Amino acid sequence: MIESGQLSWIIGAVFFSSGFIMLINMYSKYNDDIPQRIYTLLGLGGPALSLYLSVHLMLRFYHSNESLYYKAFTWLDIEGFKIDAALRLDALGVAMLSFVSFVGFIIHLYAHTYMKNEPSYARFFAWFNLFMASMFLLILADNPIMLFIGWEGVGLCSYLLISFYFEEEANVEAGNKAFILNRIGDFGFLSGLALLFIYLGEKGLDFASLEANIHLINTPMLNLIALLLFVGAMGKSAQIPLYVWLPDAMAGPTPVSALIHAATMVTAGVYMVVRFHFLYAMTEEVGLFIAYIGAFSALLAALIAMRQDDIKKILAYSTMSQLGYMFMAVGLGAYSYGLFHVFTHAFFKALLFMGAGAIILLLHHEQNIKKMGALKQKIPFIYAMMLIATLSISGLPPFSGFFSKDAILNHLFASEQYPIFSIALLTAGLTSYYMFRLLLLVFITPSQETPHLLPQSKLINITLFILSIGAIFVGFMNLPALFLGEEPYSLWLNLPDRHFHLSHSSELILLFVNISVALSGIYFAFSHYKQSRIDPSLSILDKPIKQKFYIDELYTVLIVKPLNWLSLFFVKVVDEKIIDAFIHWLSSGYQRVSYYSDAVQNGNVRYYALYMSVGIVCIFIYLGVS
Amino acid sequence: MVDVGSFFTVGILLFSIGIVGIISRRNIFIMYMSVELMLNAVNLILVALSHHYEDLNAQVMAIMIIAIAAAEASIFLALFVMLFKNARSLDANFFELLAQEKHHD
Numbered sequence: 001m002i003e004s005g006q007l008s009w010i011i012g013a014v015f016f017s018s019g020f021i022m023l024i025n026m027y028s029k030y031n032d033d034i035p036q037r038i039y040t041l042l043g044l045g046g047p048a049l050s051l052y053l054s055v056h057l058m059l060r061f062y063h064s065n066e067s068l069y070y071k072a073f074t075w076l077d078i079e080g081f082k083i084d085a086a087l088r089l090d091a092l093g094v095a096m097l098s099f100v101s102f103v104g105f106i107i108h109l110y111a112h113t114y115m116k117n118e119p120s121y122a123r124f125f126a127w128f129n130l131f132m133a134s135m136f137l138l139i140l141a142d143n144p145i146m147l148f149i150g151w152e153g154v155g156l157c158s159y160l161l162i163s164f165y166f167e168e169e170a171n172v173e174a175g176n177k178a179f180i181l182n183r184i185g186d187f188g189f190l191s192g193l194a195l196l197f198i199y200l201g202e203k204g205l206d207f208a209s210l211e212a213n214i215h216l217i218n219t220p221m222l223n224l225i226a227l228l229l230f231v232g233a234m235g236k237s238a239q240i241p242l243y244v245w246l247p248d249a250m251a252g253p254t255p256v257s258a259l260i261h262a263a264t265m266v267t268a269g270v271y272m273v274v275r276f277h278f279l280y281a282m283t284e285e286v287g288l289f290i291a292y293i294g295a296f297s298a299l300l301a302a303l304i305a306m307r308q309d310d311i312k313k314i315l316a317y318s319t320m321s322q323l324g325y326m327f328m329a330v331g332l333g334a335y336s337y338g339l340f341h342v343f344t345h346a347f348f349k350a351l352l353f354m355g356a357g358a359i360i361l362l363l364h365h366e367q368n369i370k371k372m373g374a375l376k377q378k379i380p381f382i383y384a385m386m387l388i389a390t391l392s393i394s395g396l397p398p399f400s401g402f403f404s405k406d407a408i409l410n411h412l413f414a415s416e417q418y419p420i421f422s423i424a425l426l427t428a429g430l431t432s433y434y435m436f437r438l439l440l441l442v443f444i445t446p447s448q449e450t451p452h453l454l455p456q457s458k459l460i461n462i463t464l465f466i467l468s469i470g471a472i473f474v475g476f477m478n479l480p481a482l483f484l485g486e487e488p489y490s491l492w493l494n495l496p497d498r499h500f501h502l503s504h505s506s507e508l509i510l511l512f513v514n515i516s517v518a519l520s521g522i523y524f525a526f527s528h529y530k531q532s533r534i535d536p537s538l539s540i541l542d543k544p545i546k547q548k549f550y551i552d553e554l555y556t557v558l559i560v561k562p563l564n565w566l567s568l569f570f571v572k573v574v575d576e577k578i579i580d581a582f583i584h585w586l587s588s589g590y591q592r593v594s595y596y597s598d599a600v601q602n603g604n605v606r607y608y609a610l611y612m613s614v615g616i617v618c619i620f621i622y623l624g625v626s
Numbered sequence: 627m628v629d630v631g632s633f634f635t636v637g638i639l640l641f642s643i644g645i646v647g648i649i650s651r652r653n654i655f656i657m658y659m660s661v662e663l664m665l666n667a668v669n670l671i672l673v674a675l676s677h678h679y680e681d682l683n684a685q686v687m688a689i690m691i692i693a694i695a696a697a698e699a700s701i702f703l704a705l706f707v708m709l710f711k712n713a714r715s716l717d718a719n720f721f722e723l724l725a726q727e728k729h730h731d
Contacts, residue, residue, distance in 0.1 A: 601724075601725065602722060602725050603721075603722030603723060603724040603725025604718065604719055604722050604725070605657075605718060605721075606648060606649050606650075606651075606652070606657070606718055606719075607649075609645070609648045609649055610649045613645050613649070
């Protein structure tokens with residue numbers, strides 16, 4: 001079937017372009033004359049082809065509820081345990097595919113301009129495309145095992161790209177941090193998969209048969225599985241306690257941050273939870289736990305973001321905060337709202353990162369917002385773009401972030417989880433505060449320094465413009481009943497959301513509350529940063545926030561240091577004093593034995609004859625005795 | 627009629643003398659003579675057994691051994707001449723090329 005073949009080529013296009021770039025790049029060691037155009041053609045052509053194919057499939061499947069299945073081959077077939085290398089595209093897949101391929105392609109375009117003068121242009125695009133391929137595989141996988149391959153591929157590529165500038169040690173450490181924390185999460189994920197395999201392996205491991213047979217597992221085990229799978233999501237989607245890699249991941253080039261935060265990687269955790277909705281629908285306690293983790297992550301990240309000075313780190317924490325919203329939603333059963341927030345978030349977060357990247361490029365790689373200022377007159381276009389994205393993330397109508405965030409907040413309120421709701425509301429206020437702090441400090445607040453700006457790139461501005469359209473309008477895709485819509489996005493996704501009734505009047509009040517909270521955040525930001533570049537004091541909270549609540553330090557003391565000691569103990573004591581000592585004792589024994597037995601081999605034939613006759617005599621004695 | 631056992635006794639004695647000769651004497655000529663002595667001890671036993679069992683196979687073997695020993699003798703003598711030409715010595719202890727190299731004395 002042509003169409004199901006197309007499914008594999010969505011992955012294949014980026015995968016093979018990545019492979020070709022790597023091959024050509026290897027060949028370029030022997031031949032320096034390979035023009036950059038070839039890499040550009042491959043690096044942008046792959047994602048473009050993927051985008052074309054996915055748009056084609058999306059148009060075909062937008063109206064129907066059927067799903068497209070493609071089986072490449074049977075991967076494993078051992079006595080009833082059967083795993084197919086198969087792909088499936090259903091509504092959920094289309095929802096993810098739409099923005100991953102689109103935003104991903106735009107980021108590739110942007111990255112081409114951003115990385116144009118880098119010597120490792122080819123290496124960058126090879127990994128960038130592989131990143132996309134892994135993400136597509138993750139989205140299209142028909143069983144958790146295939147999903148896990150994509151999951152790991154995403155982790156690997158993030159590691160490679162975060163430590164892209166590997167000449168500096170800090171970047172390598174950041175890459176390692178991301179990789180190791182993701183491995184911790186993966187361990188949980190893999191354990192959950194193994195349990196699923198033990199209980200349901202014989203009945204088929206694809207998502208459809210898992211859904212059909214999930215009721216066969218008893219509830220405590222189901223809770224454990226759901227929890228373990230969520231540990232994986234904690235790592236990938238940077239939630240408490242495995243989030244510390246995300247801010248450090250800013251060590252990579254800005255397009256990498258945009259891709260990680262908008263299209264790939266961090267959304268994988270949310271997607272996985274939504275994909276396993278049949279599992280999480282049966283384990284409401286775990287769902288509540290997820291929602292609380294999301295709430296605290298959102299709040300913590302928003303608090304830390306208030307006092308960061310690095311423009312990319314602020315955005316990193318804001319991503320973590322927004323991911324917290326998504327987990328609050330999916331934890332409380334609002335899968336389509338969570339996914340919708342992933343969707344809108346992809347647009348405005350990519351726009352934010354790309355705008356930030358553009359500013360960083362213009363300012364000769366300056367990232368400290370305290371050293372920027374009053375850039376509005378100089379780069380009005382980028383200012384407009386950043387303003388759109390900031391309004392969107394702050395949740396102000398009619399920008400896209402408003403619709404998704406409002407839907408989530410309403411759901412939180414309606415499900416009567418008031419602690420979570422109030423944390424979410426507080427976070428919404430903080431979000432608009434710290435985002436406008438960023439915007440003001442970069443663009444409005446007067447500053448003494450008049451930085452010299454490099455010329456702007458047209459292509460970057462075009463990509464920003466395209467995304468800004470998305471950041472404004474995609475919210476209308478899920479227009480709620482209050483605005484005379486029917487939530488078409490949720491309807492089409494057709495996920496088993498938990499529905500709670502909320503009267504129109506209370507929805508209206510909530511809407512008012514949400515907007516006024518966001519506006520008050522903006523008001524405070526203006527009152528603090530309109531003229532002044534100094535952060536106002538927060539009394540006792542000042543220092544902990546500035547120091548990111550000492551979480552990194554805590555991890556260092558609790559985990560890194562003991563591990564260091566333990567490994568030092570193993571190296572210095574167990575390895576050197578026990579294992580090596582034993583080996584040395586053995587080898588010195590051999591040496592001593594050889595020292596004495598050496599004398600026997602004196603080269604004198606007469607002695608050899610003597611040994612021989614002694615030997616023969618021994619043999620005869622033995623034969624005689626026996 | 628002499629008993630086969632006495633032939634055995636003489637053979638074993640001759641053989642032992644040969645072995646002791648090889649081990650204890652340093653002159654290569656004497657060592658070679660000891661080898662010949664051992665060969666002859668074996669021949670003696672073979673012939674005695676052949677007579678005892680009235681089977682000529684063993685005698686054929688003995689004659690073979692004598693012939694081979696004759697050939698050996700010529701080669702050995704040639705070797706000794708060469709050895710003496712090169713080393714001006716026929717002391718067996720002098721030739722110890724096969725010895726382990728001495729590095730820890």
